[in-house]
Amino acid sequence: MYKIGVIGDRESILGFKAVGIEVFPCDSHEEAEKVLKKIAEEGFAIIYVTEQLYKDMLQQVAEYRDSRLPAVIPIPSKDGSLGIGMEGVKKSVERAVGADILFGGE
Amino acid sequence: MERLNVNPTRMMLTTLKRRLATARRGHKLMKDKRDQLMKGFLELARENKRLREEVEKELAKVYESFSVASAVMSQEVLEEALMFPKQGVELEVSGKNVMSVDVPVFDYKTTASDSADIYPYGFASTSGELDAAIYGLSGVLPLMLDLAAKEKEAAMLAAELEKTRRRVNALEYVKIPQLEMTIKYIVMKLDENERGNQTRLMKVKDMILKEAIEEKRERDEEAYGA
Numbered sequence: 001m002y003k004i005g006v007i008g009d010r011e012s013i014l015g016f017k018a019v020g021i022e023v024f025p026c027d028s029h030e031e032a033e034k035v036l037k038k039i040a041e042e043g044f045a046i047i048y049v050t051e052q053l054y055k056d057m058l059q060q061v062a063e064y065r066d067s068r069l070p071a072v073i074p075i076p077s078k079d080g081s082l083g084i085g086m087e088g089v090k091k092s093v094e095r096a097v098g099a100d101i102l103f104g105g106e
Numbered sequence: 107m108e109r110l111n112v113n114p115t116r117m118m119l120t121t122l123k124r125r126l127a128t129a130r131r132g133h134k135l136m137k138d139k140r141d142q143l144m145k146g147f148l149e150l151a152r153e154n155k156r157l158r159e160e161v162e163k164e165l166a167k168v169y170e171s172f173s174v175a176s177a178v179m180s181q182e183v184l185e186e187a188l189m190f191p192k193q194g195v196e197l198e199v200s201g202k203n204v205m206s207v208d209v210p211v212f213d214y215k216t217t218a219s220d221s222a223d224i225y226p227y228g229f230a231s232t233s234g235e236l237d238a239a240i241y242g243l244s245g246v247l248p249l250m251l252d253l254a255a256k257e258k259e260a261a262m263l264a265a266e267l268e269k270t271r272r273r274v275n276a277l278e279y280v281k282i283p284q285l286e287m288t289i290k291y292i293v294m295k296l297d298e299n300e301r302g303n304q305t306r307l308m309k310v311k312d313m314i315l316k317e318a319i320e321e322k323r324e325r326d327e328e329a330y331g332a
Contacts, residue, residue: 002197004251014185015172018240019247020194020216045199045212046254066265068210069199071258075250078169081162089158089260093151096264097144098271 002069005039007032008050012077021048029056036060040070050077051084110288114295122292126285133277140270143205147263154260157253161246168242175235183232195247207266209259214251216244 006016010025017023024039026032032053037060039047047070054061054074061072074085094100112118198213 002199004195004197011173011176012169014176014188015168015239015243017188019244021247045197045210046251048250048254065261068201068208068262071210071254073250073254073257076162076165076169078173080166085158085162086155088257089151089154092260092264096147096151096267096271101148 002043002045004046004048005044006048006050006075007035008048008053008075008077012050012079016048026053029053033057033060036072040064040072045069046071046073048073048075050075051082052077052079055082055084108284109291110284112288112292114292116296119289119292119296122285122289126282126289129277129281129285133274133282136270136274136277139205140267140274143263143267143270146204147260147267150256150260150263154253154256157249157256161249161253164242164246164249168239168246171235171242172239175233175239178233178235195251197251204259204263205266207262209262210255212251212255214248216247 003022004020005022005024006013007024007026009027013023013025022044024032024035026035032049036047036049036057049057049061049072051074064070064072074088076082076085090100110122112122194216196215200211200213201208202211203209
């Protein structure tokens, strides 16, 4: 039995509580890193992080990228998408194929 | 390409030939694995991209109604309204094996008793926008879980694919040419030795023959003289 969590600024993530996701409001990326580390060990299988925080904690997120669990997934926050999530998809294509062949036209 | 630094012996030749056969077979297998992975991965990446676009679009809508809701309601009331969620999500993680990569599979079910009744608050003190936000959010949730699974799978396959690609290239462009070159070197060296031996034998045979003739002639002369 695993849990789902979301880390982000209070305004953006409050609503997730209503659908059964645990919310962890954080104001700075230092705080978010601590929370991420803590809940990654507590049996959270999926952790959504708002892009505003995600962009400053790439190094820590990279630690979880090749392990099976948890999946750390960037989502846009209320201030809109920064395109980091898309960038991640693009990166993994580049990593796998050696060149970006899916997003070339954009 | 440098050849391996080995002694040109017949035993080494046998060993290297065996290694070359293994390397060739490994290369073929790796190549097949790479192609198969690539096929799966590209499909996955496209799906991944589509899902992400959709999730980002839907979430933007949710945030929109949510910010309206938080504008017309006070922070306290909003927090109170969401304090005890009615709906929970149960997540089970199993694994599946894609080309020897163990990727997680997420199975979830929501624990709401009634899917139409997901609002954890009375309607009296809350605004309609909040309802819209929650409704939208529960609609995006399956997409988000799907996205998480796909994105994780894509990341893991990408790592595996990178490794396999490197191995294929290392075998194809370094290991196999190197072995071929070394085998060729040993064969040439052995042939050269063989030829050297042959001439030496012929030479020795000549010398022995000459000696024998000489001896015979001496004996004949002795016989005539006597």
